[in-house]
Amino acid sequence: MRPFRAAAVTLAAALLGAAVPYLLTPAHAAGPVLTVTVTRVSTWSSGYGADVTITNSGDAAATGWTVEFDLPAGTTVSSSWSATRTQTGQRYRFVNVSWNGTVNPGASQTFGFNAAGLGLPLNCTVNGSACGGGPAPSASPSRTAGPSASPSAPASPSASPSPSVSPTSTPPPNGPVVDVASAAQLTSALNSAVPGAVIRLAAGTYRGAFTTTRPGTASLPITLTGPRSAVLINDGPSGTAPSCPQPTAGWDSGYGLWLFDAPYWKLDGFTVAESKKGIVLDNSHHVTISNVYVHHTEDEGVHFRRSSADGVIRDSVIEYTGLVQPGYGEGVYLGSAGSNWACHGNSGGADRSDRVQVLNNRIGPYVAAEHIDVKEGTFSGVIRGNTFDGRGISGQNSADSWIDVKGIGYLIENNTGTFASPGTFVNGYETHNPATTPAFLNGCGNVWRGNSSNLGGVGQYAIRITSTSKCAGNLNVVYASNTVANATAGLTNIAVTP
Structure with a gap:
């Protein structure tokens, strides 16, 4: 697997048309001295995502920060996080939220944004001074960044747009804030986390087996957060596995992050890569995953397992899964197959990973199995609101659709799916009705509406319902608001509901 690399570009360098740091600080700084660096962590044909780092090279703490910059015409900030954003024309202003305003000497704070368009920031200031040091630049929105300011290519080539991350207002932490910058520090923080704690990852690569068994509470969740350039990698697995997966001395699961x-x-912002599985939740309900990047995994990307109910994954990117076992390379995996309930059926004999929300993610390309596998x-x-890129789907282990729905009562709406070569593709969305003990009306009572499907001239139906007789009294419903293009058979094989 290839390592993840992010290219850093200082905003001052973008102004000068050179991709090198340009920091100008006094020889004997009195008080805080703030500089700003932008790291473009993902790039696509029509935009990019960036992390912004505010660093204090002075000798006193900064108690707040305001970063401002212009974007050239044709480029806008579509979303941002960990800062309060306002806009006047092409001028953007980002102010710290309550918990990340203090920047101690030698330390840094971060926020991030997604851009629609490829123009780089211009005329940047932090607290009224130039982001690279020296006097504030004169605003000149007509200026554009030269091609020499472009950072190097992203880790994974992909023409699909990243999801639009909804701006959030992050509440102050109600517990200790733990800053970590090494694998050993992260392991210690995960092992000792208490309700309300915030674990903040510095940019860098973390190699190890990162597992926690520490619960938060409804009023005091535990947060693990970091920039996209904070990358968790597990080079395992190793040792002798127990009969059912659980943290065991002497065994490394190979999972990138295991709850x-x-x-x-709350898991926010960072990257998990080059691991056997990406993020795995076991009996870990009410977990929110947002803004993460999961890529280059041997098996699945994100798995809600062992009754990890009431979870959310939103505004994230998952690609390049199933590198070793393509048929088990799902993007998002909800629940467990009935054949695995002997291990994971901890709720009346079943894996009840119920009420999970999958919102506004980009899944694919090169997700080798289903982009979302909804288990019985x-x-x-x-x-809702996801983008599926079917390039690279393998067809192994019946993985030949964006979503296979074996669960009950799911709402599937306003998603966009495409397929193009290479890959094996049969239908956009499918249902199946496996028999289980305990018995459920599996694959029934699901609703599709407002989904847009382009089957690339290869796929048969946008939505194929395997059986109606097995769903008596709880039929699947396909609304006429769904659309399809380039299908060999059509929108669906059942009657459409107006």
Whole structure:
């Protein structure tokens, strides 16, 4: 697997048309001295995503920061996080939120944004001074960044747009804030986390087996957050595995990040890569995953397992999964197959990873199995606003659709799916009705509306319902608001509901 690399570009360098740092600081700084660096962590044909780092090279703490810059005509900030954003024309202003305003000497704080368009920031200031040091630049929105200011290529080539991350207002932490910058520090923080704690990752690569069994609470969730350039990698697995997966001395699961019996966590912003599995939740309900980047995994990207109910994954990117086992390379995996309930059926004999919401993510390309696999015995999830890129789907282990729905009562709406070569593709969305013990009406009562499907001249139906007789009294419903293009058979094989 290839390593993840992010290219850093100082905003001052973008102004000078050179991709090198340009920092001008006094020889004997009195008080805080703030400089700003932008790291373009993902790039696509029509935009990019960036992390912004505010660093204090002075000798006193800064108690707040305001970063401002212009974007050239044709480029806008479509979304941002970990800062309060305002805009006047092409001038953008970002102010710290309550918990990341203090920048101690030698330390840094971060926020991020997505851009629609490829223009780089211009005329940047931090607290009224130039982002690279020296006097504030004169605003000149007509200026454009030269091609020499472009950072190097992203880790994974992809023409699909990143999701639009909704701006959020992050509340102040209610527990300790733990800054980590090494694998050993991260392991210690995960092992000792208490309700309300915020674990903040510095940019860098973290190699190890990162597992926690520490629960948060509804009022005091635990947060693990970091920039996209904070990359968790597990080079395992190793040792002798137990009969059912659980943290065991002497065994490394190979999972990039594993929450076991750890409800009420928030995972935000960082990357998980080059691991056997990406993020795995076991009996870890009410976990919110947002703005993460999962790529180059041997098996699945994100797995809600062992009754990890009431979770959310939103505004994230998952690609290049199933590198070793293509048929098990799902993007997002909800629940467990009935054949695995002997291990994971901890709720009345079933894996009840119910009510999980999958919102506004980009999944694919090169997700080798289903982009979302909805397993039997799970109920009432929501799959909304996602973008599925079917390039690279393998067809192995019946993986030949964006979503395979074996669960019950899911709402699947306003998603956009495309397929193009290479890959094996049969239908956009499918249902199946496996028999299980305990028994459920699996694959029934699901609703599709407002989905847009382009089957690339290869796929048969946008939405194929395997059986109606097995869903008596709880039929699947396909609304006429769904659309399809380039299908060999049509929109669906059942009657459409107006």
